[in-house]
Amino acid sequence: MGIGDDCAVLKPTPNQHFYISTDTSIAGVHFFADDDPWSVGWKALAVNLSDLAASGATPVGFTLNLSLPRMDAAWLAAFSQGLLRQAELANCPLVGGDTTSTQPDSPLLVSITVFGERHCDANRLARSAAQEGDQLWVTGIPGLARLGLLQRYEQLGRLPNLLDKPKQALFRQTWAALPTPLQQQAFTRLTRPDIRSQFALQASVWMHAALDLSDGLSGDLQHIAQASGKTLLLHASSLQAIWGGVLGSNQDVFSPSVSNFLLETSLIGGDDYELCFTAPPSHAEALLDLAKSMQIPLCVLGQVQASKSLAHGVVIQDKKGQETALRSNSYNHFGP
Amino acid sequence: MGIGDDCAVLKPTPNQHFYISTDTSIAGVHFFADDDPWSVGWKALAVNLSDLAASGATPVGFTLNLSLPRMDAAWLAAFSQGLLRQAELANCPLVGGDTTSTQPDSPLLVSITVFGERHCDANRLARSAAQEGDQLWVTGIPGLARLGLLQRYEQLGRLPNLLDKPKQALFRQTWAALPTPLQQQAFTRLTRPDIRSQFALQASVWMHAALDLSDGLSGDLQHIAQASGKTLLLHASSLQAIWGGVLGSNQDVFSPSVSNFLLETSLIGGDDYELCFTAPPSHAEALLDLAKSMQIPLCVLGQVQASKSLAHGVVIQDKKGQETALRSNSYNHFGP
Numbered sequence: 001m002g003i004g005d006d007c008a009v010l011k012p013t014p015n016q017h018f019y020i021s022t023d024t025s026i027a028g029v030h031f032f033a034d035d036d037p038w039s040v041g042w043k044a045l046a047v048n049l050s051d052l053a054a055s056g057a058t059p060v061g062f063t064l065n066l067s068l069p070r071m072d073a074a075w076l077a078a079f080s081q082g083l084l085r086q087a088e089l090a091n092c093p094l095v096g097g098d099t100t101s102t103q104p105d106s107p108l109l110v111s112i113t114v115f116g117e118r119h120c121d122a123n124r125l126a127r128s129a130a131q132e133g134d135q136l137w138v139t140g141i142p143g144l145a146r147l148g149l150l151q152r153y154e155q156l157g158r159l160p161n162l163l164d165k166p167k168q169a170l171f172r173q174t175w176a177a178l179p180t181p182l183q184q185q186a187f188t189r190l191t192r193p194d195i196r197s198q199f200a201l202q203a204s205v206w207m208h209a210a211l212d213l214s215d216g217l218s219g220d221l222q223h224i225a226q227a228s229g230k231t232l233l234l235h236a237s238s239l240q241a242i243w244g245g246v247l248g249s250n251q252d253v254f255s256p257s258v259s260n261f262l263l264e265t266s267l268i269g270g271d272d273y274e275l276c277f278t279a280p281p282s283h284a285e286a287l288l289d290l291a292k293s294m295q296i297p298l299c300v301l302g303q304v305q306a307s308k309s310l311a312h313g314v315v316i317q318d319k320k321g322q323e324t325a326l327r328s329n330s331y332n333h334f335g336p
Numbered sequence: 337m338g339i340g341d342d343c344a345v346l347k348p349t350p351n352q353h354f355y356i357s358t359d360t361s362i363a364g365v366h367f368f369a370d371d372d373p374w375s376v377g378w379k380a381l382a383v384n385l386s387d388l389a390a391s392g393a394t395p396v397g398f399t400l401n402l403s404l405p406r407m408d409a410a411w412l413a414a415f416s417q418g419l420l421r422q423a424e425l426a427n428c429p430l431v432g433g434d435t436t437s438t439q440p441d442s443p444l445l446v447s448i449t450v451f452g453e454r455h456c457d458a459n460r461l462a463r464s465a466a467q468e469g470d471q472l473w474v475t476g477i478p479g480l481a482r483l484g485l486l487q488r489y490e491q492l493g494r495l496p497n498l499l500d501k502p503k504q505a506l507f508r509q510t511w512a513a514l515p516t517p518l519q520q521q522a523f524t525r526l527t528r529p530d531i532r533s534q535f536a537l538q539a540s541v542w543m544h545a546a547l548d549l550s551d552g553l554s555g556d557l558q559h560i561a562q563a564s565g566k567t568l569l570l571h572a573s574s575l576q577a578i579w580g581g582v583l584g585s586n587q588d589v590f591s592p593s594v595s596n597f598l599l600e601t602s603l604i605g606g607d608d609y610e611l612c613f614t615a616p617p618s619h620a621e622a623l624l625d626l627a628k629s630m631q632i633p634l635c636v637l638g639q640v641q642a643s644k645s646l647a648h649g650v651v652i653q654d655k656k657g658q659e660t661a662l663r664s665n666s667y668n669h670f671g672p
């Protein structure tokens with residue numbers, strides 16, 4: 001129905017299930033209050049589309065709740081442009097919402113709820129669907145967004161909020177050695193992530209468990225391990241090879257401690273909105289071909305194994321074959 | 337899918353359209369920060385169910401976005417109880433959501449998105465569907481929630497924020513003369529409104545235009561008049577008769593100025609979440625019978641007429657037959 005009516009009305013496609021996901025973005029928590037509004041709008045929808053993608057659902061529309069401490073027409077115009085550009089690319093129209101004013105000292109807040117469809121007979125990409133023998137896959141460069149975030153904190157003089165002194169030094173050394181295009185890519189991944197929607201849709205038939213990397217690899221993998229009752233074996237060398245691939249000859253300047261810093265960044269860095277999934281090895285070739293045709297980086301990180309203990313979990317294996325249980329360091333909103 | 341998965345999945349009923357509505361409730365704007373949390377939870381869902389009801393849709397589920405400045409387990413427990421009690425009564429389960437922490441000085445914020453279904457061949461209760469000759473109906477006592485709100489402001493010593501001096505005196509005179517059960521009903525309507533969902537569902541086949549009274553009668557009626565391109569003629573005597581009905585013999589103590597104050601309260605009072613709709617006179621008896629069987633107060637307020645001018649609008653007629661164009665005084669979030 002039109003703007004102003006009480007409800008939006010969607011006509012479900014026959015034999016499709018209806019998928020719903022919702023996420024809130026808050027100034028000062030999920031984005032910097034002075035972030036450019038185009039990116040804030042883009043990302044607020046993107047993080048929701050990422051959940052649909054990880055469920056293999058095709059977007060059909062979204063609603064928007066906007067809470068504004070003040071009316072800033074220029075900010076709103078740019079925000080809307082970024083939001084609606086993402087909506088247009090995803091073929092996901094705005095179908096409803098509300099706008100409310102809050103106290104002048106309140107943070108700006110964006111809640112978005114997205115709707116999607118997936119055939120009722122299609123496989124469910126639940127976190128609990130990982131099977132023994134599956135390979136563990138990831139798109140893109142896990143941790144890249146965190147490098148962008150750390151540099152934003154550095155620019156704001158707030159890096160000590162996130163890293164202790166030795167790690168600050170390691171980060172500065174790392175950042176300085178990154179090729180400029182990769183630095184730019186890190187900022188883009190942080191503020192205007194491209195969601196792997198098309199790849200996810202087409203590849204979903206080959207996947208078992210899937211999720212989007214929003215909390216960080218180590219935390220998100222725990223979710224799959226716990227829900228599926230399996231152990232996930234992660235090869236440190238696979239993550240380091242991803243960095244090696246993008247750094248090329250630059251990696252020669254890196255010390256082992258910088259290399260470890262990048263590995264740790266990959267494990268704890270949230271906000272990547274890359275796709276992480278498990279699939280049987282028989283589909284490996286098809287997955288790699290599809291990713292290549294879409295120019296999407298895709299790598300195997302490890303395998304799904306029978307659970308080694310009652311505490312299902314994630315194990316990381318170094319190049320000497322040494323295995324270490326990985327603790328969840330994902331972002332916890334009310335953690336210490 | 338389970339808690340923690342990226343999406344909720346709903347299975348649409350064949351031949352039903354999918355209805356979506358969303359509303360945000362903010363501490364200090366939509367409720368008092370010290371309101372009892374049970375009521376805050378109840379009302380946050382109720383105001384959304386009210387939109388579904390006004391569209392004739394049957395609830396199927398909702399998502400919740402909660403933004404909390406701090407973790408208060410007791411508050412959250414009571415909030416959840418009120419929310420889930422309303423959800424249980426409406427047969428509308430929580431299917432997903434997220435919880436985020438905000439700065440300690442930020443207001444608590446609740447965004448809810450509700451989903452409902454209505455048969456694809458059923459009439460659309462759009463604001464634009466009012467037809468010439470329709471009667472204009474309202475459930476309950478428009479303005480009752482505002483009396484509760486004014487008394488809350490009085491208790492907080494903030495009545496001058498809402499009313500000028502002469503009106504403050506009129507309000508105090510009015511409130512003091514209200515029977516105690518009606519005073520309690522005013523608070524209940526403000527904080528724990530019962531939504532007219534069952535009545536709306538059954539009566540929807542007889543309705544043309546419909547909406548829920550969230551912004552106040554004068555503003556909400558303008559929405560119907562504008563969208564339908566009609567003039568709505570409102571009888572002041574009908575609104576006064578509603579008050580007369582609930583005040584009984586108490587109304588004898590009221591001066592004409594108090595009576596006018598109640599009339600004005602009915603016109604500008606938002607937050608009632610009563611149902612307002614138009615329907616052909618041929619259905620009047622069926623509507624009244626249904627309302628009676630459900631013990632829901634239901635009254636005709638006026639008629640839908642051909643538009644008298646290019647500026648479609650709302651006209652109020654006093655007992656002498658004098659007509660006055662009614663200006664919209666509904667709540668405007670960014671108004672002066």
